[in-house]
Amino acid sequence: MTVLGDDLPVTLADGTLTDHVNLDYAATAPCLAAAAEAVNAILPWYASVHRGAGAASQRCTLAYERARQTIGDFVGARPADHVVFTRNTTDALNLLARALPAGTTVVGWAGEHHANLLPWTDTVSLPVPRTAAEAIAGLEAALADLPAPPRAATPGRAGTPGRLRGTVLVTVTGASNVTGEVWPLAALTETAHRHGARIAVDAAQLAPHRPVSLAATGIDYLALSGHKLYAPFGAGVLVGRADWLDAADPYLAGGGATAYVAPVTDGDLIGYAVDWNSGPARHEAGTPNLLGAVALAAVCETLAAADRDALAADENALVERLRDGLAHLPGVEELRKFTDGHDRVGIVSFAVAGVPAADVSAYLATRHGIGVRDGLFCAHPLTERLLADASARAGADLGPTAVRASVGLGSTPGHVDRLLTGLAELTRDRFGGL
Structure with missing residues (x-):
């Protein structure tokens, strides 16, 4: 199955061109x-x-x-x-x-x-x-x-x-x-x-x-x-x-x-x-x-x-790749309600200690050509509660809003890896690689 727009060119802050990576499916999915x-x-x-x-x-x-x-x-x-x-x-x-x-x-x-x-x-x-x-x-x-x-x-x-x-x-x-x-x-x-x-x-x-x-x-x-x-x-x-x-x-x-x-x-x-x-x-x-x-x-x-089971398996692999990568980045905390191992679709929200969510999403867009969402995701009471929980786990104030990455048809391991690379650069600058 093909989605439109998976090869759109975007200009980065340094003037170079790259292909756009859409990791904002949860807001509006691309057109099939x-x-x-x-x-x-x-x-x-x-x-x-x-x-x-x-x-x-x-x-x-x-x-x-x-x-x-x-x-x-x-x-x-x-x-x-x-x-x-x-x-x-x-x-x-x-x-x-x-x-x-x-x-x-x-x-x-x-x-x-x-x-x-x-x-x-x-x-x-x-x-x-x-x-x-x-x-x-x-x-x-x-x-x-x-x-x-x-x-x-x-x-x-x-x-x-x-x-x-x-x-x-x-x-x-x-x-x-x-x-x-x-x-x-x-x-x-x-x-x-x-x-x-x-x-x-x-x-x-x-x-x-x-x-x-x-x-x-x-x-x-x-x-x-x-x-x-x-x-x-x-x-x-x-x-x-x-x-x-x-x-x-x-x-x-x-x-x-x-x-x-x-x-x-x-x-x-x-x-x-x-x-x-x-x-x-x-x-x-x-x-x-x-x-x-x-x-x-x-x-x-x-x-x-389509084979929905196969599509779900591919998506699960992307989600686990993303969650595992986030877990190894300093200062990054994932938002969650239920215990680990619970079934989930291709949506992961997180926050970076000391870096406003809007700055994280702007960094990913302008430096790496990645589209994500930041904010409270039209679920303000829930997201604020989860941010408070995540801040308690991290022992740091994660700020008032979060970043959300979401995948679907058209998403690839390379898209997830580019997001993790961008976040690794951001956290290295913020935390000095610690």
């Missing part, structure tokens, strides 16, 4: 060639979706709905699940937050990405766990302590019909965007369902690196972004159970979400009576993002046909 090819193929036919009888419109409508099916298949959507196109994971989780039944209690963790931290109200916030077992036990205790809400008929665990409470939602990341650590989704889903709760997963960082299936795990809702999944064309999805989505007011009011609109007069006042669509269209008002949907589907199809 298959996504660009799919977009180029549909562009000559670009026309309205669901709104025309002409050949171009019919072709685009078919491509859009095929994309919905392909993406649903990629994440193991159940036959009755909705696949709703959104702009990104943040948009998808905000949609779900708007669709919750009145009085729903949301249970989550304090260490989530802001996309899965800020949309929710009436939240029970659990402390960041230090092990996977602690995450499961913490959820078990929190759900056991909740008062029993009114009963509501909802699907049971793993899609089996049953009567669950339906007014408690557990929200969790699939893989941390700060540390790359993978959360125990199967066990958390089982725990949630046993207590009559549903579970929503932020899969923005998980889906590009690991297979995930709603049908196999019983996850109730899943959100992901195309720009994390090698399809940077402005599309994401919310996939999950239909009942809450069909019962909620439309996420956006406008054309496409409506089945019929009629004026209603009251004296001089005019209003409108609206019959809203059910299904995904209910929450997809306006002209849809055809190109984003087609690009995302092309990536899903390409990854589904």
